[in-house]
Amino acid sequence: MAKPVSQRGFARERVIEAALSLFAERGVNGTSLQMIADHLGVRKAAIYYQFHTKDDIVLAVLGPVFDDMARLVRIAESISSPDSRRDATISGFVELAVRHRRIGSLFYGDPAVIALVQAHQEFEEIADNLRELLVGGTHDIGTRVAIAMITAGVFGSTAEPHLQDVSDADLHRVLLDCAQSLLRSPRSAAAHLGG
Amino acid sequence: MAKPVSQRGFARERVIEAALSLFAERGVNGTSLQMIADHLGVRKAAIYYQFHTKDDIVLAVLGPVFDDMARLVRIAESISSPDSRRDATISGFVELAVRHRRIGSLFYGDPAVIALVQAHQEFEEIADNLRELLVGGTHDIGTRVAIAMITAGVFGSTAEPHLQDVSDADLHRVLLDCAQSLLRSPRSAAAHLGG
Incomplete structure (x- = not known):
């Protein structure tokens, strides 16, 4: 019994x-x-x-990550200078990815999770708003690819088994450095691309 | 019948x-x-x-990707100057990721694929050799994180649904730019990190 x-x-x-x-x-x-x-x-x-349902479990895990993303979007949207807004978004995004390091490493790239996010409009909206803040209104290919490289690279690095010995503080510091250098250099590269 | x-x-x-x-x-x-x-x-x-088995299908898909990675490792290992060797590896890696763009986008992050690669020593060895060539003998945290950012960022960007309209040629060019700028800048950042 x-x-x-x-x-x-x-x-x-x-x-x-x-x-x-x-x-x-x-x-x-x-x-x-x-x-x-x-x-x-x-x-x-x-x-x-x-x-x-199993989806309820996945949603219970994803919820806090999307709550933090929504908070980041609200803060960033309140910043009027475009450059400061993008810097704050990048910095908040790296912080969030490292804080949710274990969840990112489990979920990054799982087709079932991607489908679940797409099926929940509130998640999709948060992700779209965050992407919009990162891309910052420009639609040139250089910036769009650089942003994809930042988001995939940051989430993917937190998920990398070979980096599990790296402390959160060190991971955070180097990822922020990397993200900032990507934002600075490919924007000039973008200028000589058709897009 | x-x-x-x-x-x-x-x-x-x-x-x-x-x-x-x-x-x-x-x-x-x-x-x-x-x-x-x-x-x-x-x-x-x-x-x-x-x-x-289903694994046979996955292996049939992964095979050509790992063949190309093995070829890249052989070419890069034959280059004696460490800087040229790493540059050639990065450049070959970006080219390979874009060439296998569709497969990367399907498989990147799938736990079953990760497990299958880990279970096949020949795949694991190729992936380890490639990582070793990218890290280039240094073991500081800054370089290791930058390499993770490059590999995850490059594979992840080829998988990004929002970039499906970007041509292979443009994607290749911007990703190579991004990878090169990451290799250049975080190495100096690494110097002031413990690790």
Whole structure:
């Protein structure tokens, strides 16, 4: 028989932790609620008590990341000088990626997560607003590629297994340096590209 | 009844194409051989005739990418000047990522693909050799993070849906510019970091 009392109290955090391990190993689409229950040695009902679908678990993990992104967008949008606005966005973005380092490393590039974000308009809007702040109104190819290089490079570096020994502080400092140098140099490169 | 003659001739390329569409949508772990067969409107036996496992399909797709990486490693290792060697490696890497743009965009970050690469020592060795050539013997944090930013940024940018309108030639040119500027500037930043 199940033990309803202890299962009701079964911590949300433990479900999320178990899910994150399985997602990292098998991807979101390769993980089922049953596998999460098995991993924790509980019945599926104990998971259902907290989360009705696997997507609910993914959303619970992504939520805080998007909350921080939304906060960054609000702060950056209040800055009137375009250059300061972009600098603040880059700096906030690097800080956020390092702070959510573990989640980024699990989710970056997972097709199921990309689809889930696209299916949630509020997430899509936040991501679009952030991209818009980074691109800063220009639409030349040089800047757009540089911004993609910054976002993919920053998220990807936080996800890089070979950098797991690097402290958050060092990672933050070098990534910010890299992002700033990318913003400075490719803008001039962009000038001699058709775009 | 199955139609063995036409199924035997069922093109390898069509299986790979169907698999790539499903991988992009659902990830490798979320895709089964049965789904690939259904997508093509054939029986699973027709797929088995070409590929015995789903991993065989992934390996058939990754093979040419790793062949090109191995070729790049051999060329770069034959260059004696360390600076020229690293420049050639960066330049070859950007060229390779853009050439395999579609595959990179499907596979970048898929946990199943990462696990498959790790399980194949020949792939792991090629990836390690390439990383070694890029890092160029130094082990300071600044250079290691910059290299991670370049590899993740270059692969991630080729995968970026918002850049699908950018031509291969433009993408190649800007990414090379970005990679070169990252290699130049963070090396000096690295000097004042512990590590």
